[in-house]
Amino acid sequence: DTGVSQDPRHKITKRGQNVTFRCDPISEHNRLYWYRQTLGQGPEFLTYFQNEAQLEKSRLLSDRFSAERPKGSFSTLEIQRTEQGDSAMYLCASSLSRDEQFFGPGTRLTVL
Amino acid sequence: AQSVTQPDIHITVSEGASLELRCNYSYGATPYLFWYVQSPGQGLQLLLKYFSGDTLVQGIKGFEAEFKRSQSSFNLRKPSVHWSDAAEYFCAGGGTGRRALTFGSGTRLQVQP
Numbered sequence A: 001d002t003g004v005s006q007d008p009r010h011k012i013t014k015r016g017q018n019v020t021f022r023c024d025p026i027s028e029h030n031r032l033y034w035y036r037q038t039l040g041q042g043p044e045f046l047t048y049f050q051n052e053a054q055l056e057k058s059r060l061l062s063d064r065f066s067a068e069r070p071k072g073s074f075s076t077l078e079i080q081r082t083e084q085g086d087s088a089m090y091l092c093a094s095s096l097s098r099d100e101q102f103f104g105p106g107t108r109l110t111v112l
Numbered sequence B: 001a002q003s004v005t006q007p008d009i010h011i012t013v014s015e016g017a018s019l020e021l022r023c024n025y026s027y028g029a030t031p032y033l034f035w036y037v038q039s040p041g042q043g044l045q046l047l048l049k050y051f052s053g054d055t056l057v058q059g060i061k062g063f064e065a066e067f068k069r070s071q072s073s074f075n076l077r078k079p080s081v082h083w084s085d086a087a088e089y090f091c092a093g094g095g096t097g098r099r100a101l102t103f104g105s106g107t108r109l110q111v112q113p
Helices: none
Strands: A005-007 A012-014 A017-023 A033-037 A044-051 A053-057 A063-068 A075-079 A088-095 A105-110 B004-005 B010-014 B018-023 B024-026 B032-038 B044-050 B056-058 B064-068 B071-076 B087-094 B107-112
Touching: A005 A088, A012 A017, A017 A088, A017 A105, A044 A063, A044 A075, A044 B004, A044 B071, A075 A088, B004 B087, B010 B018, B018 B107, B024 B071, B032 B071, B044 B056, B044 B064, B044 B071, B071 B087
Parallel strands: A012 A105, B010 B107
Antiparallel strands: A005 A017, A017 A075, A033 A044, A033 A088, A044 A053, A063 A075, A088 A105, B004 B024, B018 B071, B032 B044, B032 B087, B056 B064, B064 B071, B087 B107
């Protein structure tokens, strides 16, 4: 069990640029989640996949955000036309059925 | 709406003292409840979880939590705090019909020598 990995760990970008983050879940986990965490707050749910199907999206996920999980393995989260308000830690988690969610170390995004 | 509240933003305790971190939930049915710990630069680590059954649950690192339906609470406790316990603690809840977790805003624990 190598845990959930995320890449990159840090990303600095200029406003208006597009960014993409990757998450590799624990290999046998069929569920994958994306959360966003801003300073001083708990993580907020963005979206959820069961295998390759995106089953739930938060209203926080504006049309500038898109997530994919091709073949039910790794997932990507893309933010288009980034804004300063997108600066946050983006967390990925995976789980097997309804069991506990295992979190990755996160990708810290800074939009200048 | 489902919600999880952690009333204490910051708590300071002396090493060796007992600890209780408060968590209140608002759910239509009995939720699944979790406590996670987050150290600087680290991901969230699960301390313990409650799905059903015995209302006193034991977790890792000597932590325990008690589910009290009458008080809508799931407080985290530890009898003797170690300096390494200094971190941010998050209570989270999930409902049977929803897979995503709802997190509280966290409690930052500082441990004095």
